[in-house]
Amino acid sequence: MKAIHVGLLGFGTVGRGTWDVLRRNQEEILRRAGRPIEINWIATRTLDRAREATRGVAGVNLANDPALVVRHPDVDIVCELIGGVDPARQLVLDAIEHGKHVVTANKALLAQHGTEIFAAAHAKGVMVGFEAAVAGGIPIIKALREGLTANRIEWIAGIINGTSNFILSEMRSRGASFETVLREAQALGYAEADPTFDVEGIDAAHKLAIMASIAFGVPMQFEKAYAEGITKLTREDIRYAEELGYRIKLIGLARRARDGIELRVHPTLIPAKRLIANVEGAMNAVLVKGDAVGATLYYGQGAGAEPTASAVIADLVDVTRMHTADPEHRVPHLAFRADRLSDLPFLPMAEVATSYYLRMRVEDQPGVLADIARILADRGISIDAMIQKEPSEGEAQTDIILLTHLCVEGRVVEAIRAIEALPTVAGQVTRIRLEALA
């Protein structure tokens, strides 16, 4: 029984985790896969670390140069765990060119260059596995690509950035500010020194673009995604949302609307009683609505060495199990066959319809609310709920919080501009989108 040989590119957190889990559970994995899966090449810049980890294990070769591994004749699957676009893109394309199957955890690479990579793999008849690119160990790619094939997917809503969810959970439970919690998260290693990718929604948008592509059978188009982060959320908004029966989460949402696909990441009010609203800390969850199955939810750790390794190895086992299938009959990379992708357009945000939480600081005097209500009514925006606070002792201003019914974002942007122009309204209107997810 010949082993499947894996060449590992990168020996950081996930690379090391993959090595550890594959070794620890090798007997179990062999019983499942039917063939031993063995890492026989590791390319890394930290050779000492790799040497230390692999000591005493026969048949493992270390290299400084990943280019050597992607073309080595004794490698069957190249496992790309370097991250980033360069040089990962070229290495993956070279591996495919040399007839290797590829397993990758690289969401940025796929979200931006997936179309090119899958086309190359399709032409060569090799597989590309990327379960680890979205939501860590949760087998969400498999669920979308294989588990829900009977369905016309209506929408996907995901908490797919653990750092942001950790920050929001802490802000809510402790009433702390974004800045305070971010600093703590950085100290704990939950957030990077430069947290932009996480807290500005870019990482979530990468993952969302990948899921949307599989759900709707469209080419990956990260550049069409709208991303808005959590940096401007205040404790007050979180508290007001709670008073109204909602939680604020950073949600990645892909929806099939009448005229195209919505692809957007932003802070979102969700009814507190929804299961996904109760996903706390650094955990991830993805809610998928299919026309036949209804809503299904997938929950687990979205990052970390071993959860991510779990997804990487699941792909290695899949490739091992399926490599004898006629390439035309294997599971398509994007769930739909490459020659049958759809050209459904992505919608600009101005055409997206959702509900809104609007918070504004107003003078405590008669007629203010009437003016605001008139501005909304003129644009066909109807109000679902409202809180008007008593002004604090000695203050002349107070907060009005409104929830709207469903309306088109373009109209809301206009309305906000008009409200901000009122002499009785101070400063800017805070706007957070709201989704019922039902």
Add this chain to the structure above:
Amino acid sequence: MKAIHVGLLGFGTVGRGTWDVLRRNQEEILRRAGRPIEINWIATRTLDRAREATRGVAGVNLANDPALVVRHPDVDIVCELIGGVDPARQLVLDAIEHGKHVVTANKALLAQHGTEIFAAAHAKGVMVGFEAAVAGGIPIIKALREGLTANRIEWIAGIINGTSNFILSEMRSRGASFETVLREAQALGYAEADPTFDVEGIDAAHKLAIMASIAFGVPMQFEKAYAEGITKLTREDIRYAEELGYRIKLIGLARRARDGIELRVHPTLIPAKRLIANVEGAMNAVLVKGDAVGATLYYGQGAGAEPTASAVIADLVDVTRMHTADPEHRVPHLAFRADRLSDLPFLPMAEVATSYYLRMRVEDQPGVLADIARILADRGISIDAMIQKEPSEGEAQTDIILLTHLCVEGRVVEAIRAIEALPTVAGQVTRIRLEALA
């Protein structure tokens, strides 16, 4: 592009749902599967119903006799949706004998005769899909069999009987009794006229036996499962559990212990803050703990025409995609290869270790608690939490509620017998198991 031909056995709720979804989403499914999937035979006793549904669709043949369909040369996949063991078992074996792939939603059949059926399929080189047999549309079989292959599974805990969960949810939210809610559920069609299978935990035990087999790579052995239902649960127990920070759910639990596998279905206290404790109504959820991935949860509708059809069709697409693979390399029926199943024993309940909720009615007099505490201590059972209620006005008796730390069930049974023998304890001790699920 030749269509894959499906012979449907049974045209009840799920059969009809499968027909409807396959028709409605045929274009989407074709884009995914690469070949049209067409039902060309339907065997049913309700021919009128089938004639009505299939009117105007070319190429569909109706039959009274399922034996004709399982051996028809123009059927590629037999889809068994009759339910029950007879004649389903023989029909499935005949289909396999005639070289057909099989897709089935029949949990009772697989839990009891899975070993025989998989052996026959293995010998013939055909596939048996059974995603629909567990938790309706939730792709939990795929997650266990393919998504989590890197992991040594430690345990699975599932809310896998919607009827029971609906009853428990209503009992808790409205403070109603089991009998009241059951009657309502029957009127609404959520519970059968004879609800034994659902409320006594038998249906859940079927599904649990199937999941355990896949998780641990052991032959299906439904007869080793312990099943205890919800018929004896009282409003008081649900309320006391809540006071202590827990919810009571009917949980199917399969755990790899040191000396074997625990396989048990029973009412269970779960910490209220766990996501799975907040699964309400007729919904299903399965929590899986793997050594690498940690805890992952899968949630959705566990029954109904279209959710179940979603799982049936996912299997049809899988078979269509994989039928060109070398049979030796396809996904094994039980996740592990047939020649590599393990003979790990299932543990008798007396050897299972868990925590307990104990409620007893006692005389309100000195020394009672001391006697009880002594009985527990003598058997090495330590107390984690306790509530002692004030007796109601004019009553001489009161309730004591205890939560124990982890202990072996055999010891607890002994202790309960000794407590019930105390002259100061009235009637029987109520015992409900408790799982932290962390």
